[in-house]
Amino acid sequence: MAEPRVPVRHVRTPVLDIAYEEHGPPDGEAVVLLHGFPYDPRCYDAMAASLAPEGLRVIVPYLRGYGPTRFHDAGTMRSGQQAAIAHDLLALLDALSIERAALVGYDWGGRAACIVAALWPERVRCLVSGCGYAIQDIARSVEPLPPEQEHRFWYQYYFHGRRGRDGLAANRHALGRLLWTLWSPTFRFDEQTYAETAASFDNPDFVDIVVHSYRHRFGYAPGDPALEETERRLAAQPVISVPTIALWGADDGVDPPPAADTDAGRFTGGYERRVLPGVGHDIPREAPEAALAALRDLLHG
Numbered sequence: 001m002a003e004p005r006v007p008v009r010h011v012r013t014p015v016l017d018i019a020y021e022e023h024g025p026p027d028g029e030a031v032v033l034l035h036g037f038p039y040d041p042r043c044y045d046a047m048a049a050s051l052a053p054e055g056l057r058v059i060v061p062y063l064r065g066y067g068p069t070r071f072h073d074a075g076t077m078r079s080g081q082q083a084a085i086a087h088d089l090l091a092l093l094d095a096l097s098i099e100r101a102a103l104v105g106y107d108w109g110g111r112a113a114c115i116v117a118a119l120w121p122e123r124v125r126c127l128v129s130g131c132g133y134a135i136q137d138i139a140r141s142v143e144p145l146p147p148e149q150e151h152r153f154w155y156q157y158y159f160h161g162r163r164g165r166d167g168l169a170a171n172r173h174a175l176g177r178l179l180w181t182l183w184s185p186t187f188r189f190d191e192q193t194y195a196e197t198a199a200s201f202d203n204p205d206f207v208d209i210v211v212h213s214y215r216h217r218f219g220y221a222p223g224d225p226a227l228e229e230t231e232r233r234l235a236a237q238p239v240i241s242v243p244t245i246a247l248w249g250a251d252d253g254v255d256p257p258p259a260a261d262t263d264a265g266r267f268t269g270g271y272e273r274r275v276l277p278g279v280g281h282d283i284p285r286e287a288p289e290a291a292l293a294a295l296r297d298l299l300h301g
Contacts, residue, residue, distance in 0.1 A: 005045075008068055013091035015076060019068035020061035020092070024052035029125070030098045031295070033060045034089065036107020036130075037210060038176035039282060040066050040200035042193075046288035047104070051295075059096065063108060064088055065209035067200040078205050080213025082136050083227040083234065086115035093123060104295055106130025106247075106283050108213070118238040119230070121269075125242070126298035128291060130283045131255045132246040132263040132273065135234055141218045152254050155179060159214040169207045173198045183253040184280025243270040243301075245294040249279035249286065 006021050021041055031051060033044040041060040048058045062069040063085060065078070089112045093101060102125045105113035111134040117124040118135060144150070155175075158164035168175060176198055180189065200206075215221035223231055244267050248257035257275050264271060274294065279287045 010068070011092065011095040012072075013088070013095050015071065015073075015091065016064060016088060017070045017072065018061050018088065018092055018095070019070075020059055021048070023048045023058040023060075024054075024056050026057060028055045028057035029299075030057045030059060030093075030096075030101035032089070032092070032098075032101045032103050032113075033058065033284070034103065034105035034109025034113055035060075035063060035066075036105070036109050037213070038172075038179055038197075038201060039107065039285075040197045042197045043282055043285040044104075047284050047292055047295075050288070050292055057098075059092070059098075059101075061089075061092055062200060063112075065203050065205045067203060069203065071205065077224045078208035078212060079216070079224040079227070080209040080211070081216040081223045081227065081231070082111050082115060083230040084224060085109075085112040086119070087227065087230065089113070089116050090120060090123070099123070100125050102126050102128075102295060102299060104128040104284070104291065107134075107281070110134045111136070114240060115230075115234065117240045117242045117244070119233060121241050126295075127240065127242050127244040128294045128298065129244060129246050130281075131248055131252070131257075133240065133266040135237060136217050137235075137237055138217055138219055138231075139235060156214045156218075159211050160218070160220055165207065165211045168210060172201045172206065176201060179254075180282070184249075184251070184282050184286060185253050186251045186278055187280050187282065187286050237266070239266050239268050241267075241269040243298050244272075245298060246271070246273045247283050247287075247291060247294055248273065248275045249281055249283055250275050250277045251279060252281045254281055 008019050044060050051058045103113035110130045114134045117127045261273050284291045
């Protein structure tokens with residue numbers, strides 16, 4: 001029988017009412033687990049259940065546009081840009097009075113974790129990042145990629161036009177299921193597992209935030225003016241100085257590991273790349289023990 005889920009909590013930040021789940025003692029060392037698109041905190045259930053008995057305070061938030069997380073103001077820009085997700089993470093740490101945390105993330109969550117580790121390293125004990133250095137280089141985003149990778153990014157280009165936005169609005173659950181299948185081709189999930197996560201896509205801001213994310217990263221949509229300074233800093237592709245283990249799924253259908261480790265020079269505080277055989281994009285759900293091992297190695301190494 002599955003373990004009962006912890007209740008969803010809420011914390012107020014300057015922009016959002018962030019919904020999150022918390023496991024373990026409130027005075028334990030903080031670990032924040034960050035999901036991506038199209039996922040939600042359910043991908044971390046196995047990890048959270050293992051970490052809490054170790055005395056760690058485990059925080060698993062719903063990103064902006066997912067689940068019960070909501071904006072305070074209807075007039076706030078529904079930005080999905082990388083700086084917005086990072087500032088949400090920083091604001092969450094502040095609101096929960098967490099001075100320093102271990103960060104685990106992949107996809108959008110990995111990007112937020114990489115940015116906070118790069119720009120505010122004093123707030124980060126260590127980092128486990130799915131797919132390595134995830135900070136977008138927007139200035140180079142229009143440069144063509146090898147055809148195989150262009151093909152993998154079809155969904156991003158789909159969202160650049162009205163047809164894609166309308167398609168996401170009408171078919172968000174079916175589209176998410178397709179992406180799960182394409183990105184984790186060796187992972188077998190049942191409909192209940194998918195439905196538990198897909199419910200988070202019914203957030204009223206989901207479509208606007210997803211579409212903005214995939215337009216902004218290619219320079220096709222303006223960002224939030226309040227985040228311009230952060231985006232300027234990110235344009236310099238800052239190094240990450242906290243101890244990091246980068247996890248890559250060998251079977252990842254959207255962002256497979258390159259044969260050569262091109263990220264090594266971007267990490268200056270201790271770095272290791274681990275490629276996981278038989279694992280796709282949803283690393284914490286498909287390989288929780290490998291993700292746990294990476295985090296424990298950083299915390300206790």
